[in-house]
Each structure stands twice: as C-alpha cells, then as structure tokens.
Amino acid sequence: MAVTPTLSGARTDRRPLPGLATLTHISAGFLALTLVTDLAYMQTMVLMWQDFSSWLLFFGLIVGGVAALLWILSAVMGRMRPVWGAALFSVLALVAGFVNSLIHAGDGWTAIVPWGLALSAVTCVLMLCAALLSRAASRPRPFAVA
Numbered sequence: 555m556a557v558t559p560t561l562s563g564a565r566t567d568r569r570p571l572p573g574l575a576t577l578t579h580i581s582a583g584f585l586a587l588t589l590v591t592d593l594a595y596m597q598t599m600v601l602m603w604q605d606f607s608s609w610l611l612f613f614g615l616i617v618g619g620v621a622a623l624l625w626i627l628s629a630v631m632g633r634m635r636p637v638w639g640a641a642l643f644s645v646l647a648l649v650a651g652f653v654n655s656l657i658h659a660g661d662g663w664t665a666i667v668p669w670g671l672a673l674s675a676v677t678c679v680l681m682l683c684a685a686l687l688s689r690a691a692s693r694p695r696p697f698a699v700a
Contacts, residue, residue, distance in 0.1 A: 568635065570628040577621035578644075582681045584614030585651050589674040595666050604658070604666055607674075611655040618648050637691040643684035650677040 588610045595603035622644070629636045654673035658665050 568633065570634040571624045571631075574621060574624045574628060577617050577624065581614050581618035581621055582685070584610045584617060585647065585674075585677050585681060588614065588651075588654070589671075589678050592666050592671045592674045596671060599663070601662070604662070607666065607670070608655070608658045611651055611658055615648065615651050615655060618644075618651070622648065637688050640684045640688035640691065643680050643687060647677050647680035647684060650680055 588607050591603045591606040591610060594600075595607065625636075625641065625644075628634045650673055654670060654677060657670045657673060
C-alpha cells in the first residue's frame, strides 16, 4: 500500500488503484486513433480503414470500461478524491464511443462519413475536456499566506 507524506507530516493513502492512469491513456489512444482511421477511410475509401476503426473502437471501449471500473473502486475505497467534471466527460466520451461503435457496424461509406466521423471527433473533444479538467484538478495549489 502506497503511503504518501504530506507537508504537515501526516501520512495519507490517496493514490488511485494501480493501472488506472495507464488504462485511461490507452483507451484515449484507441479512441483518438479511430478519428485518424475514419479520415483515412474518407480519403481512400479502402474498407481496411473501416475495419481498423471498428477494432479500435472495440478495444477503446473495453479498456475504457476497465478504467472506469478501477476509477469507481478507487473512489469507493477512498483512495482518491474524485474529479467529477473529468469523470462526467470521461463517461460521455465512452457513451459517444459506444454510439459510434454502433454506427460503425454499418456497411461502407455511410458507416463512416456522415456520422461516424463526427462522433469520432466529438469523442476526441470529450476526452480532451476530461484530460484538461483532470490536469487542472491535479495541479498543485500555491500556499495562501494570511
């Protein structure tokens, strides 16, 4: 169990479960690469890119689901202080990725170009918002001098 000292000398255990950050970043990578493969399909119309998009969405959702489970366990066990804004955007990104996966299940051009590409972009924006909120919450605060 990781115990971190604080400035006051008190010891506290406030680290999330191991692997949470890694799984979150891997999931974000898979979901962001979906946008890249959608753009490649739009430019080339090669069905291989549609298959890549579908697999990237699948793995992004699986890894993201495991990361969400670890996040919930860390919050319930009191191992970390939840950043609710980041959690909300992360859940919205997973929901957008799931809907995107359903759209990508179609055949050919209509599975990607009108709505698949847009949902891939929305998913990336939601993940970016979650990352920015999480980063802002984890930044050390300066001490207030009274």
